[in-house]
Amino acid sequence: MDSRLEEFEKKLYKPGETEEKKQESYEVYKEEAVGKKWGGWEEGGRPFGQVRRGRGLAIVLLFFFASLAVVGGYYVYTAERPFDQKSVQGDISGPARISSGDEVAFTVTYRNNASVALRDAKIFFTWPEGAVLPDGTPAKEMKADVGMIVPKQEKSVTFKGRMYGAKDQEKEITVSFQYTPETVAAVFEDKRKIIVAIVATPLAITTNAPAQAVSDKEIKIEVEYQNQSDAKFENMELRATYPAGFHVAASDPEPSSDGVWKLGTIEGRKGGKIMITGSFSGAQGETKSLYFEMGVKGANNEFLQYASADSVVSLATSALFVFQTINDSRDYAANPGTSLRYRVRYKNTTNIQIPNAVILARIDESLVDVKTLVVQWGSFDGRTNSIVWNSVGVPELAVLDPKEEGEVSFSVNLKASFLPKNFSDKNFVVTSTARITAAASPESLAGLPLDSEDTLSVKVHTQFSFNETAYYADGLIQNSGPLPIRVGERTTFAISWQLSNTINDVDTIEVTAVVPPNVEWTGVVYPQDANIKYDQNNGVITWKPGKVFAGAGFLTPPKRVDFQVAFVPALVHVGQTVNLVSAANLKATDTFTGLAMERQVPQVDSNLLNSLKRDEGRVIQ
Incomplete structure (x- = not known):
């Protein structure tokens, strides 16, 4: 650094000053250098104002020209030296390798190593195509007003967003820093680019x-x-x-x-x-x-x-080919207790006769009721737990002519229920394997594989239960009011909804019901943080319990919500029971099989699903 500049900085700044203090010192120096207001000091015991007019004027002029010389010397010193852009140093810090969709942050820093301040500094940050800001809006060019940067000061701005792209794609970010040196009228610009590589995609x-x-x-x-x-x-x-x-x-x-x-x-x-x-x-x-x-x-x-x-x-690279379907489908999911009807198609894919073909089929016995197994034209071999078809039951298998094809079948029921015994009892799949082979391969087919095998899976739907109870006493919510219900007096009741689930997680659950206009929704709910809402405009109750995991109601407590309603009967209701909540409808999705499910529970009246004693649910006068 120029020795004159070092000497100037020692005079201008105190040792250990922060960047903010340096900027304040710089402004104070400039104000003092332009001119000071003198007055109020004494010389020889006399106020300055009492000094002889000619002598006082000489002193004032002396100080004025001295200050003007200092300021003028500084500006002549700086003006005679052309501004060097290299004295402004910039840096961009941020990730060079990211995964598509990652939230990233880039910090742009500029340091002023010049002897003059930089005014009206601005940073323009241009994102690559497809980037978005943290709030999801498209990210294009962003501007940050940095303001003034005094000598030896640096300022930083951080830009955040998400970048998207294909794997191995490179994204370019451009940064422009614009500023005006204090002693120059022109606007200077420093442009920089960085490349960010997309190394993975989620x-x-x-x-x-x-x-x-x-x-x-x-x-x-x-x-x-x-x-x-x-x-x-x-x-x-x-x-x-x-x-x-x-x-x-x-x-x-x-x-x-x-x-x-x-x-x-x-x-x-x-x-x-x-x-x-x-x-x-x-x-x-x-x-x-x-x-x-x-x-x-x-x-x-x-x-x-x-x-x-x-x-x-x-x-069909093998001489024999086998292909199976379940209930006429290759993509099948079944409820517990469903009858699975297997059709096994076979074919000789060659132009040569193949003698003594045999077809075998195996199914996962742990998930089916073997007692319901029905085999057409074949037999069950208990030694291998396989179903076997040969020429005894299917004469066509004695000799399969060129391109000949046929079909065998069997059926079996899934077990009636699947109750989880531990948390690993979930997402059950029934797997069946069909295989066709022959005792010997004709010489003309030497080198060509003879056997063929096909595997097929059936997903099992969960057993999902939606239950409802209603109560006045002995529940999670405390009720009040007379029983039987009395004209002109307020009585409260509680309704409880419970969800139980066996072997698959269930999600996107929504339960809706309607409260009649003459029934009051009290707002009392258990648990208090349950996601249940009431629309007073139409009386609709909506409960969204979130995901119900496999085993709820068996390995863990059922998912449950209780809520309270109130009713004040009039004379017109005497001798009647009163509807409190309509039938509730549930919609949900089995996350393993994709099955869309619907359930319904009945409406609740003041008999509370027959849980009250006789006539306690009827209105009396």
């Missing part, structure tokens, strides 16, 4: 498709997408790329255009699935690849991929 796609398929036979392909972060992703699309020879028969939901689903906003920790039904056409042994990708459209309408997945299906 979005995931999984596919579930059979490893093998028979040409021109329909199969089901499940595509599931998931947002594994807390950030929401907007304007999302899912696109499918099908191989040659694939024919789409149906999709649930239907795409908005050919192979494109507009998913919209995927909230944090949420997802969904798409079910595609279709068939492949092709040669035996040919492989077919399905490709799925999820992302958004960019500024130039190009597709920015956030996640992808593929699935490879081969066309």
